Amino acid sequence: MTILLDPSYQQMLLDGLWMTLYISAVVIVVSNLLALPLAIYMQRPYGVFRRVIVGYSFFARAAPVLAILFALYYGLPKLGIYLEPVPSALIGLIFASTAYNMEFLRSGFESIPVGQSDAAKALGMKPFAIYWKVMTPQAYRLAAPALFSNAIQMVKGSSLASLVAIDELTAASTVIISETYKAIEVLLLVSVFYLIIAAAIIGAQYLYESRQSITRR
Amino acid sequence: MEIAIAWLPRLLTAAVLTIGLSAVVFTLSAVFGLLLSFVHYGRETSYPRKGIEAFSAFFRSVPELVVLFLFFFGGPQIGVDFGPIGSTIIAFTLVGIAFDYQVFKGALKVIPFGQYEAGIALGLPRFVVFLKVLVPQVLPLARKGWITYAIGTVKRMSIASAVSVSEILYVTKQGIAATNAPFTFLTIAVGLYILIVTPLLVFNERKPRQAVAR
Numbered sequence: 001m002t003i004l005l006d007p008s009y010q011q012m013l014l015d016g017l018w019m020t021l022y023i024s025a026v027v028i029v030v031s032n033l034l035a036l037p038l039a040i041y042m043q044r045p046y047g048v049f050r051r052v053i054v055g056y057s058f059f060a061r062a063a064p065v066l067a068i069l070f071a072l073y074y075g076l077p078k079l080g081i082y083l084e085p086v087p088s089a090l091i092g093l094i095f096a097s098t099a100y101n102m103e104f105l106r107s108g109f110e111s112i113p114v115g116q117s118d119a120a121k122a123l124g125m126k127p128f129a130i131y132w133k134v135m136t137p138q139a140y141r142l143a144a145p146a147l148f149s150n151a152i153q154m155v156k157g158s159s160l161a162s163l164v165a166i167d168e169l170t171a172a173s174t175v176i177i178s179e180t181y182k183a184i185e186v187l188l189l190v191s192v193f194y195l196i197i198a199a200a201i202i203g204a205q206y207l208y209e210s211r212q213s214i215t216r217r
Numbered sequence: 218m219e220i221a222i223a224w225l226p227r228l229l230t231a232a233v234l235t236i237g238l239s240a241v242v243f244t245l246s247a248v249f250g251l252l253l254s255f256v257h258y259g260r261e262t263s264y265p266r267k268g269i270e271a272f273s274a275f276f277r278s279v280p281e282l283v284v285l286f287l288f289f290f291g292g293p294q295i296g297v298d299f300g301p302i303g304s305t306i307i308a309f310t311l312v313g314i315a316f317d318y319q320v321f322k323g324a325l326k327v328i329p330f331g332q333y334e335a336g337i338a339l340g341l342p343r344f345v346v347f348l349k350v351l352v353p354q355v356l357p358l359a360r361k362g363w364i365t366y367a368i369g370t371v372k373r374m375s376i377a378s379a380v381s382v383s384e385i386l387y388v389t390k391q392g393i394a395a396t397n398a399p400f401t402f403l404t405i406a407v408g409l410y411i412l413i414v415t416p417l418l419v420f421n422e423r424k425p426r427q428a429v430a431r
Binding site for chain 2: 059063064065066067070074075078152155156157163170173174181182184187188190194195198199
């Protein structure tokens with residue numbers, strides 16, 4: 001454990017932790033923001049982009065996240081697009097997780113009884129109001145457990161960014177291991193960081209679900 | 218295109234390795250996950266169960282890559298060399314058990330506890346009650362979540378490329394480095410993953426023939 005008292009290693013781990021938190025936060029927020037309009041669009045019976053979205057969702061969920069990250073990391077320069085490692089990894093992780101979030105929200109919307117939107121229409125509500133006031137809050141309530149556990153998956157997924165040249169928590173640990181050969185100590189410490197992040201997300205889920213529960217109101 | 222054809226045998230060998238590793242991990246996680254879900258059945262707040270829950274929470278929260286490194290780099294530190302394949306099987310099986318345990322536990326909750334009590338009251342040995350009464354009901358109930366996780370397992374095998382297990386993505390990476398044709402190789406790689414996963418997806422979408430035991 002004395003190895004970890006070295007301030008330069010402490011700094012490395014701290015920087016890695018910030019990068020992990022940054023990547024996770026951006027991916028969780030952006031993929032959720034993108035998933036909602038896609039899920040709402042998929043509620044239309046017809047639409048030009050339906051097939052595009054279905055195809056995207058299948059591809060993004062069938063391909064391993066690491067393959068998507070490699071495609072951006074090795075592929076984009078081939079097309080003459082030079083991105084910094086961080087934006088490139090963010091795009092890959094967002095691409096992968098938006099598809100899952102969209103599917104969770106979509107099945108949330110589909111689980112709402114049709115009578116609800118019919119009733120809202122009969123009351124003279126506009127389509128926007130129906131979605132904003134009636135459908136979306138319920139879809140989120142139904143999809144919440146899946147969305148929160150997917151958020152933990154995104155935090156775990158951010159560790160894959162270490163394989164495409166990003167100095168996040170896992171990458172910091174491998175650097176320290178290669179210098180000190182203290183793999184178990186370093187990796188257990190890193191695991192504790194990931195556990196704390198996951199616990200925070202689970203805590204947020206309890207908070208959300210207790211606020212949203214119908215019986216409480 | 219010729220490059221890709223030249224690399225195809227290597228990629229197919231890699232695909233076989235991915236399938237083999239996934240099958241081993243899938244089987245071990247299912248067996249142990251199922252066994253753990255039966256520990257102290259009906260007494261979910263007991264200490265062994267809390268221990269299992271803690272184990273499950275740890276391996277579901279820590280990235281697979283970190284768990285993999287823990288065995289790959291950590292093994293030699295305590296004098297055990299698991300090697301790339303060994304570390305991969307151990308790491309992914311532990312994570313798999315953690316997830317499958319949750320899936321089977323959820324399915325087991327759906328079955329009324331009275332069925333177990335009735336079996337015991339009839340004088341059946343405990344393992345017969347588990348094997349003949351509970352397991353046949355748990356498996357169909359758990360199928361959806363269980364198979365969805367198994368599909369993920371095939372894709373997660375790509376992470377093993379980080380410890381130089383020559384599965385699909387590792388060979389793909391070598392191919393990209395050798396030929397500088399990233400899109401050709403990644404298209405083939407993703408195609409292979411889709412081919413492996415599709416039978417599972419189809420199986421999972423099928424309507425269950427029998428959700429409740431006869």
